[in-house]
Amino acid sequence: MSINRMLSWFPLAWRARYEAEVRELFEAHPFTRRERRDLFRACADAWWRETTSWGVGVVRFSAAVAIRIAGVLLLGWMGVRGLEWLVPNDVMRAWWPTVATDQWYAVLIVCKLSVFFVAVRGAMNPYERTLDPARRPTWLQTLGWLGTFSLLVVCDGRPANLPDACWMGIFAMMRWSPWLQLIDHDGRVRTTVLGLR
Amino acid sequence: MAKKLDESLSSLGRFSEPAFNILVALADGPKHGYAMTQDIEQMTGTRPGPGTLYGAIARLEERRWIEPLPADDRRRPYKLTSAGQKVLRARIDALRAVTKIAQSRLANA
DSSP: OOHHHHHTTSOHHHHHHHHHHHHHHHHHSOOOHHHHHHHHHHHHHHHHHTOSSHHHHHHHHHHHHHHHHHHHHHHHHHHHHTTGGGSOOHHHHHHOTTTOOHHHHHHHHHHHHHHHHHHHHHHSOHHHHHOOGGGSOOHHHHHHHHHHHHHHHHHTOOGGGHHHHHHHHHHHHHHTGGGGSOEESSSOEEOOGGGOO | OOOOOOSSGGGGGGGHHHHHHHHHHHTTSOBOHHHHHHHHHHHHSSOOOHHHHHHHHHHHHHTTSEEEOOOBTTBOOEEEOHHHHHHHHHHHHHHHHHHHHHHHHHHHO
16 A cells, blocks of 8 residues: 555644655655554544544544445445446336436436546545645535535436445545544644535 | 643653654754654664654644744754753653662662
8 A cells, every 4th residue: 555545544634734744754765564554553543633522533533434444345336236337227217118218228327427427536535635725625516516416316316226326425425524624724723614615 | 622731751651752762862953754763763773653753743742842843845843842851851860760770779689
């Protein structure tokens, strides 16, 4: 696992304060296995220290870990199911018998693929990568993203389509994971409403 | 919520030894992380892991025993504060007392 990947697991406030210094250390000598273990422990420690109370700490740390585990499970699930999730199922055919033509299915598959790539791109939170305060999500972006998500679920709202809604939910959590953290850019701890600009 | 900070190195738990090494490394002037690592490796024969180093630095900063100086590129030097000097002196005195007892016991053995 690369040093960049490991450092991305630390809380944002820690990263804003120490990431550049730690990265500089690793440029001076190679990354050993012992240092990797040390960094894992430091990551858990940083999450606990980040918190203002034990209860909030448990929630934040669990959420951060759950998001990452969910991401791995999602990719595994998609790998196992292949492209099956794209294809409209029998339930949907029963819902829209009048428009259930092959062309309609083709359009739906293209739409789902498009939304999927938009969702994946949205999940790659530029703020979390760069720690640039100007790249924090805005209300407008969030509403737009929520709209896209709703559109997919509503337009393709089959009962059997629950997994699709689940992975969209996971991407949503990844996209908005900075909300779970205290953001500290200039020495002051700030908590904004949902972490939005 | 403000934390009540115990004014001794032992309050740092598993970070007390790395924190002590950092205070010793900074005793002769400001140093950045890499220079501290080198210095500690030279003193103790073991290079501290970056996680341990920055875990200890964060705790020392929180207690105001060290303070960061303006960053030079990505390297941010740290310096020992007067409170940090007091803590370091207290620790050295305690170690000296223990060493004295140990030496006298070994001599009598």
